[in-house]
Amino acid sequence: MVAKKKYTIADIARELNTTISTVSRAMQNNPRISLKMRKAVQELAIKNNYQPDYRASSLRKGSAKTIGVLVPKVDRQFFATILSGIDDVLAEANYSVLICQSFESFEKEKQLVQSLMYGKVDGLIASISTETHDASHFEAYVTRGVPLVFFDRVWEPLRVSKVLTDDYLGATMAVEHLIENGCRRIAHFAGPQHINIYKNRTKGFLNTLRKHNIEINDNLIFHNVITRDTGCKAMEQILTLDQMPDAIFSSGDYSALGAILCAKKAGIEIPHQLAITGFANEPWDSFFEPTLTSIDQHAFDIGRQAATLLLEQIEHKRSVFVPRTIVLTPELIVRKSSLKTF
Amino acid sequence: MVAKKKYTIADIARELNTTISTVSRAMQNNPRISLKMRKAVQELAIKNNYQPDYRASSLRKGSAKTIGVLVPKVDRQFFATILSGIDDVLAEANYSVLICQSFESFEKEKQLVQSLMYGKVDGLIASISTETHDASHFEAYVTRGVPLVFFDRVWEPLRVSKVLTDDYLGATMAVEHLIENGCRRIAHFAGPQHINIYKNRTKGFLNTLRKHNIEINDNLIFHNVITRDTGCKAMEQILTLDQMPDAIFSSGDYSALGAILCAKKAGIEIPHQLAITGFANEPWDSFFEPTLTSIDQHAFDIGRQAATLLLEQIEHKRSVFVPRTIVLTPELIVRKSSLKTF
DNA sequence: TGTTTGCGTACAATCGATTGCACAAAAATA
DNA sequence: TATTTTTGTGCAATCGATTGTACGCAAACA
Numbered sequence: 001m002v003a004k005k006k007y008t009i010a011d012i013a014r015e016l017n018t019t020i021s022t023v024s025r026a027m028q029n030n031p032r033i034s035l036k037m038r039k040a041v042q043e044l045a046i047k048n049n050y051q052p053d054y055r056a057s058s059l060r061k062g063s064a065k066t067i068g069v070l071v072p073k074v075d076r077q078f079f080a081t082i083l084s085g086i087d088d089v090l091a092e093a094n095y096s097v098l099i100c101q102s103f104e105s106f107e108k109e110k111q112l113v114q115s116l117m118y119g120k121v122d123g124l125i126a127s128i129s130t131e132t133h134d135a136s137h138f139e140a141y142v143t144r145g146v147p148l149v150f151f152d153r154v155w156e157p158l159r160v161s162k163v164l165t166d167d168y169l170g171a172t173m174a175v176e177h178l179i180e181n182g183c184r185r186i187a188h189f190a191g192p193q194h195i196n197i198y199k200n201r202t203k204g205f206l207n208t209l210r211k212h213n214i215e216i217n218d219n220l221i222f223h224n225v226i227t228r229d230t231g232c233k234a235m236e237q238i239l240t241l242d243q244m245p246d247a248i249f250s251s252g253d254y255s256a257l258g259a260i261l262c263a264k265k266a267g268i269e270i271p272h273q274l275a276i277t278g279f280a281n282e283p284w285d286s287f288f289e290p291t292l293t294s295i296d297q298h299a300f301d302i303g304r305q306a307a308t309l310l311l312e313q314i315e316h317k318r319s320v321f322v323p324r325t326i327v328l329t330p331e332l333i334v335r336k337s338s339l340k341t342f
Numbered sequence: 343m344v345a346k347k348k349y350t351i352a353d354i355a356r357e358l359n360t361t362i363s364t365v366s367r368a369m370q371n372n373p374r375i376s377l378k379m380r381k382a383v384q385e386l387a388i389k390n391n392y393q394p395d396y397r398a399s400s401l402r403k404g405s406a407k408t409i410g411v412l413v414p415k416v417d418r419q420f421f422a423t424i425l426s427g428i429d430d431v432l433a434e435a436n437y438s439v440l441i442c443q444s445f446e447s448f449e450k451e452k453q454l455v456q457s458l459m460y461g462k463v464d465g466l467i468a469s470i471s472t473e474t475h476d477a478s479h480f481e482a483y484v485t486r487g488v489p490l491v492f493f494d495r496v497w498e499p500l501r502v503s504k505v506l507t508d509d510y511l512g513a514t515m516a517v518e519h520l521i522e523n524g525c526r527r528i529a530h531f532a533g534p535q536h537i538n539i540y541k542n543r544t545k546g547f548l549n550t551l552r553k554h555n556i557e558i559n560d561n562l563i564f565h566n567v568i569t570r571d572t573g574c575k576a577m578e579q580i581l582t583l584d585q586m587p588d589a590i591f592s593s594g595d596y597s598a599l600g601a602i603l604c605a606k607k608a609g610i611e612i613p614h615q616l617a618i619t620g621f622a623n624e625p626w627d628s629f630f631e632p633t634l635t636s637i638d639q640h641a642f643d644i645g646r647q648a649a650t651l652l653l654e655q656i657e658h659k660r661s662v663f664v665p666r667t668i669v670l671t672p673e674l675i676v677r678k679s680s681l682k683t684f
Numbered sequence: 685t686g687t688t689t690g691c692g693t694a695c696a697a698t699c700g701a702t703t704g705c706a707c708a709a710a711a712a713t714a
Numbered sequence: 715t716a717t718t719t720t721t722g723t724g725c726a727a728t729c730g731a732t733t734g735t736a737c738g739c740a741a742a743c744a
Contacts (some may be wrong), residue, residue: 006460008700019724024702034722049482054461055406056700060731064397066440066462074429075422084417087443096462098408099441101429118348119396119409119730120438140391158528257629264631287599288630289606350730361694366732376692398730401699461700688743697738702728712719 009052012259027052043334058119066096068116070126071108072104072153077282078299082151085303086125093311095122106131113137123147123310128155130195140251147313147321151306153195161313162325165198165308170330171204174277175249177293177332181340183247183275184216189225189234189259191251198226201279220245231258239266246274247338253273253278253285253294260292260337275292275338281331290336296331351394356387363442369394400461408438409652410458414446414495419624420641421469424493426468427645435653437464447474455479465489465652466561470497472537473594491653493648495537503655504667505648509539512637512672513546516619517591519635519674521525521554523682525589528556531567531576531601534594540568543621562587573600581608588616589680595620595627595636602634602679617680623673632678639672 009027013020018037025031026041033041044050058064069086071079087097098121102109109129114137116124123146126138135155142148142160151163176184188205191198202221209216219241221233231254238244238259250256256278260270268274270290278285279295305326314322351369355362360379368375368383375383386392400406411428413421427440440463444451451471456479457468465488466479477497484490484502493505499519520528530547533540544563551558561583564576573596580601592598598620602612611618612632620627623638647668655663 006700010700020701021703021725022723024700025723028702032722037722049456049486051456051460053401053700055401056461056729057702059395059397059401059731060700060702062729073426074416075419075426077417077419077422080417080419080422083441084415084443087416087441091443096457097441099425099429099439101426101433114391114393115438118393119398144391261629284626284629287603287626348730352730362731363695363733364693366730367693374692395730398699399732401701401730402732404699563737660712686744688741690741691739693736694735695734698732699730699735704725704727706723706725708721708723710719710721712717714715714717 006053007050009050009271012041012050013304015044016040022155053314055330061104063314064119064122065094066098066121067307067314068100068121068124068126069097069122070100070102070109070112070116072102072127072129074099074101078152078280078297082127082306085300086307087303088300089304089307089311089313095311102129104131105130106133110233111139113141116141118144121146123149123314125149125151125306125310127151127153129153130192133194137218137229147310149306149310149313151302153197154157156196159323161274161309161323163302163309164325164327165197165297165302165330166327167200168204168207170279170297170332171249171251172208173330173332174279174293174295175205175208176226177334178247178249178275178338179214179245179276181271181338182215183340185217185220185243185245186249187220187222187238187245188246189231189248189250189252189255191226192224198251205249225255228254228258228261231255233260235256235259235262235266239263244274248274250276250278253280253282253292256292256294256337259286260288260290270336271340275340276337281333285333286335293335293338294333295330296333298328301328349390349396351392354390354392356385357386358382379602388538405656406461406464407436408440408441408463409649409656410463410466410468412442412444412451412454412458412466414444414469414471416441416443420494420622420639423471423641424645424648427642427647429645430642431646431649431653432575438652444471446471446473448475452479453621455483458483460486462464463488465491465656467491467493467648467652468497469493471495471533475536488650491518491648491652491655493644495539496565500540501665503651503665504603505540505651506667506669507639507644508669509542509672510546510549512621512639512674513543513591513593514550515672515674516621516635516637517547519676520589520591520617520619520680521550521556523589523613523617523680525682526556527559527562527587528589528591529564529580529587531564531573531590531592531594531597533568534566547591567597568594568606570596570600570603573597574604575600577601578607581605581610586616590616590618592618592620595622595624595634597680598634598636598679599630602630602632613679613682617682619680623675627675628677635677635680636675637672638675640670643670 009020009023026038053139100112133238149161154162190202193199225234278294285292351362355365368380372402461629491503496504532544535541567576620636623636
């Protein structure tokens with residue numbers, strides 16, 4: 001199928017015996033154009049399914065009405081939900097969303113950030129990959145004057161707006177909850193500590209134990225346990241301990257799930273012998289028994305807030321910009337896996 | 343932060359005492375430009391982090407190097423995975439992906455399709471909303487000569503390329519499997535029949551029963567059961583029947599899950615008293631006991647194929663276009679919920 | 685030495701829409 | 715009727731890059 005040649009503003013002008021400038025103004029409802037002419041133009045435009053060429057107007061006006069979203073992977077529930085929140089705000093403001101996946105690769109991330117530099121987007125909302133140990137690509141981006149907002153996994157030193165979950169608080173809530181339920185020997189599944197979110201969860205865990213004068217037992221801390229598989233392996237180790245813990249605070253739902261399935265297989269009763277809490281409040285947390293207590297991060301809200309911050313920054317370009325950091329309060333969702341008293 | 347004025351091709355030309363046309367050609371490694379000049383230009387470009395303005399080149403060249411993806415909701419696993427597959431192919435070909443959500447609203451879908459008409463994208467990959475009963479917006483789109491590919495939920499009469507799962511076959515596979523496992527009284531959770539995919543699943547169910555000379559019992563067919571909640575309600579109805587079915591073929595995993603949880607609560611043994619199969623192979627199918635037998639649709643592949651078809655169509659614009667329909671073979675993933683013999 | 689060939693670069697039109705400014709016609713005022 | 719003000723349109727430059735064509739200069743040839 002050969003593409004028809006475009007129907008442009010010039011065609012409308014010709015049909016109405018006027019000029020493109022008049023048509024352009026009429027399309028924008030400019031009061032300088034007579035009502036009659038405006039009506040004529042707009043009706044013809046609708047009749048012929050005319051839409052102004054986005055690139056031409058964007059080129060001239062300087063705004064692309066598009067923003068980029070850079071995430072590790074869209075098919076992860078958390079990111080997909082955030083994306084949905086971002087789109088919710090941006091669609092309202094007539095912006096489009098360009099989606100980029102780094103697939104957790106630093107090289108790919110760098111390349112994507114660079115290619116988004118010019119014209120394609122008016123701003124960028126990003127969550128960095130696990131591999132990222134250097135942010136010069138983001139710095140270059142910001143230096144060019146393109147607004148950038150980080151969320152969740154952020155590069156802390158960079159002076160840009162950020163939307164975060166209070167992971168420290170979330171961890172605290174979970175651990176306090178376990179302690180309230182009578183747990184004293186609490187194990188911990190920690191994530192990769194170079195990522196801010198996991199670091200803060202672990203920190204929250206440790207400090208809450210300290211606060212309650214509970215001794216920290218290094219044997220009960222398992223590192224880099226965030227998948228179902230590693231969660232299961234960690235559980236197997238736990239089963240070999242002389243003295244079992246009475247609870248696990250996991251930095252993620254997947255590893256909590258792995259632990260639960262493994263524990264059940266071993267005949268451990270959850271939560272009575274072993275209470276477990278996860279982190280992320282995945283949709284499937286209530287799909288099995290015992291349902292999993294977890295921390296909800298309000299992902300949709302994170303997306304909405306990030307988009308809102310970015311829009312503010314885009315629209316107030318002329319005034320001095322002060323980066324803002326929004327920290328969202330997570331929510332403890334209590335389910336059966338942690339309720340010893342139940 | 344005030345946006346810096348752009349660093350353009352003209353700045354490079356000025357710094358090198360040459361013209362923009364030479365710079366443009368040098369950037370594209372045009373052999374008409376001397377090697378020395380090419381090197382000088384390219385080095386300066388890298389040094390100054392120059393990227394050609396996407397809109398300007400797109401405007402001139404006519405290709406936006408961007409395609410739109412229209413889905414009901416990105417935070418649904420199936421669509422997110424497809425999106426990931428689409429991106430996988432398109433990123434390779436240096437295309438960007440613009441994501442649009444219809445949120446299952448016909449109005450929103452119409453609006454989005456219209457706004458994508460000009461310039462923003464070189465083509466569109468879409469799955470229609472449940473509400474969509476009219477495809478004039480897509481027709482207008484195609485008439486403009488913009489390539490369109492449908493996937494999964496398609497508008498059948500429209501002469502465009504399509505990527506589909508063989509839902510009929512998938513249903514057949516599931517039901518045959520149940521029959522092989524000795525089931526004879528098979529109930530069915532059907533989805534909304536105006537959507538091709540659900541219609542075909544139901545058709546596959548019915549025809550397989552017929553093929554095996556199993557009487558079709560209307561009391562065992564439950565309509566519009568695709569959520570966890572409706573699945574649970576349907577199960578409750580099943581429990582009141584004089585003669586229980588010995589299996590359920592569900593058109594979706596969520597309703598299968600609802601049924602399983604409800605059945606377990608009622609003390610029904612799965613699969614021994616009641617075998618269940620789902621459809622979609624959601625990632626959480628193996629997160630509970632009994633793990634759920636389901637049909638995998640190879641979502642990532644659907645995305646890849648759709649993107650490939652679209653690219654082909656975009657790049658061969660001059661030749662006659664013949665729409666192609668690709669039907670992917672689904673896969674039966676046998677788990678415990680259906681294995682009576684186990 | 686005069687002519688041809690080829691190479692590298694520059695000029696200028698173009699993509700489609702936006703917008704400051706100029707200008708003509710109509711309306712309001714003197 | 716003459717002059718000023720208002721109102722509606724049109725001209726042309728512009729956004730940044732691409733590309734067909736022209737041109738200058740040097741090497742190669744007769």
